[in-house]
Amino acid sequence: MCWASTQATFGFRGELSSSWGKVNASECRVLCEYVGGGFGSKFSAGREGVIGALLAKQAGVPVKMLLDRSGEQTSAGNRPDSLQKIRMGVNKDGIIQAVQIRSWGTPGTGTGGAGAHNDGIYKLGEVDKVEYGVRTNCGGARAHRAPGWPQGSFALEQMMDMAAASIEGIDPIEFRKKNDDHPIRGAEYDIARERIGWDNDRIRGGAGSICSGVGMASNLWFSAGGGGASALVRIAKDGAVEIRNGAQDIGTGTRTVMGMVAAEELGIPLEMVSTRIGDTNDPQGPMSGGSTTIGTLTPAARLAAHYAKKELLAVVAERKGWDPTDLDIRAARVIKNDGSDTGLSFQEACALMDDDAIEVLKARPRRNYAGFSDTNAGVQAAEVEVDMDTGVVRVKKVVAVADAGKLINPLTAESQVRGGVTQGVSYALHERRIMDRQKGRMLNDDLENYKILGSVDCPEIDVVLIDVYNGKSNTQVMGLGEPPIVATAAAVANAVADAIGTRIFEIPITPKKVLEAIAKKNAPAGGKTKKGARL
């Protein structure tokens, strides 16, 4: 038995039973009720997970394995660094003709996982892209919320702004719209433009001691879910309803959402449904990765609930001599199709069962749902203030316009967007590994100098959720865990450029880099940019 903080209970079990772990899958049970934050790093059991289990097996006693901060940061993998070179060709009308992208990423001592994703959002014309993995002796790569996307976006979206600036009379948003045919994003640009105050007057371009700027970037995600999940719905004779699946809740509210879908389908309030998750003895569920948990699980949950209700109504029809196709359940009452009450409550209906319970196990339907979508859009705009004397950047506000198919639980959806933006601002301004060039050791394997955004520095986050019933499944839902972090750092970088009148091409945007950029811009030789031009 293994209690793991993991994003993949079944994947964890698989790793333990692989040739490396040498434990029989059926002998092994992985439990994870609450992950407590994963963000990609707990996608696999990792060495630490397998070693803990092997030690327990060999010693025959319980073993607790815990990485401290330093262990996490030096031995459990990192979000890979990325270096990119981009060239873009645009015609006079502002239509992108071709893009050349070379990217170098650091998978540590391993391979893979270090690419920069940036060629999916806009229509880029001819794309010539080559990605290289550069081995470094700095620990391996691990997934980090939208792996490769914030990196790719940071470079490409700055290129987009620079390309827009090279064409007379086109503003960065208009330029994006011209090169983007996503219908939802098209509307999202306008919402972001208005809510960030894009067209307000401001002291920008380095013209004051405190300068202000706005910037924009978009995102894309593929999260309608896939196969590999089943849900079990159990209606007991005493009226207790349970939905079970063995996958974990990475913090996105999987537990609640499963219950909501089952409750709605069964026609009873959420409080009457208990959800059990995070146990490999229960039906198979997906790993929480690629923001696909909700899209993978809820269709199975809905289907299982649907058939469980049918079975219950069949029992009722048989006992009462009613027509089963004329029955339904609403507000925990058995009703007829014309809406009239049969006089039976849900509980009374359950009591009519001969057996102890009805149990229905259903897999996610494998249908095509032609005409529905499996990509979400999204646009973010940032407003920053930069102190030209000290180089300190403050992100004042981020408008995050997001869509994720049908929004089952707007509260948890909004919280994902807030979290993504917060992490994105942190990535833009603070986060980095400091590697000693002499000994190659990480000097900031702690939370003091590995800085993360704190509450005082957190901007106002204006979340605009767009409910579109377009997801490719019977719940029409899409995931929203990763999409909201993709565009944030790029939007902040574009806003900083607008504010200070010169660009910073490296993350994090620290006071040091801002001051250096300002000094370079003010140096006599550096005056290449047109005065007053948006960069």
Added chain:
Amino acid sequence: MKPFQVALPSTIDQASKLQLKDASPFMAAGTDLLVRIKDYVTVPDMIIDLKRIDGINGITSDDRGVWLGALTRMHDVAVSEKIQQGYPALAETIRNAATPQIRNMATIGGNICQQPRCWYLRHEGYSCAKNGGSGCWARDGENEFHAIFGNKVCAVVQPSNAAPVLVAYGAVIEVQGSDGKREIPAGEFFVTPEQDPRKDVDLTSGELVTRILLPAENRTTRWGYSEAREKQSFDWALASVTVLLDRGGRAGEHRVVLGAVSPVPLRRKDLEKILAGGAVDGDRISSLKKKVGEGATPLSGNGYKVQMLQGLIGKAVRQASGQKEG
């Protein structure tokens, strides 16, 4: 963390003797010391907790000025009316420091005695001139947050927010060991690496800080304090400037002290002289900006601090002379 014992002396004399015996460290609130112990940077068998000692906690005043007991919490110093009225730059710098949680715990004595934050010094994998080895890793290594002045032997920066402001107010640090009391001007309390790279402050074994005096004759309402930090909370200043004009109402007696740019708070008489030369106008501010980087010997990664000081001195001087942000 290696287990350790805690001694709880109730007098200064007991505390002092305990330290003389086996060099165990003193602990005030432990916000610095305990972190070092957890990270194996300091590995004591015993720590000497000062909290039971009477008479070194709280704020009092007499003819000489305002006395801060070493165990007074940073928060209590920042909100004290005596401090806000007489020594407002001190209240301001403390408000900017660390986090509310830390300010509610940490003491003013611990603040001025805290160990510098150099990431080599606080990494168990390195030894250098400051902790018993030789040489300085930061000089040829990663030094973005390090000193730009006085950094030949060791390039740490004095991490205490209060330190440069105390120097500007001409504070006096009262220390006491089993041999008796000493009073040390704040400007001499902080030890340069040239004097002794291993030491941060002028305390000998068995001596502890008991009180800090803010002299009555150095009050002034014409003050400016500016600093820059990457994050506004849970972080350290990258550079700070304290400006006091006409201390104690004595025309032309100015103080300019730079913080977080050298191993000790850096009083700049040359800048004070420029200020004494006449009204604070645009020209004077330009000369200050031009001068503030003089003598700096930036390392590979911290040259930006000169530029930052130029911005900060403008802000502090304008604030001290009652001008608006320009």
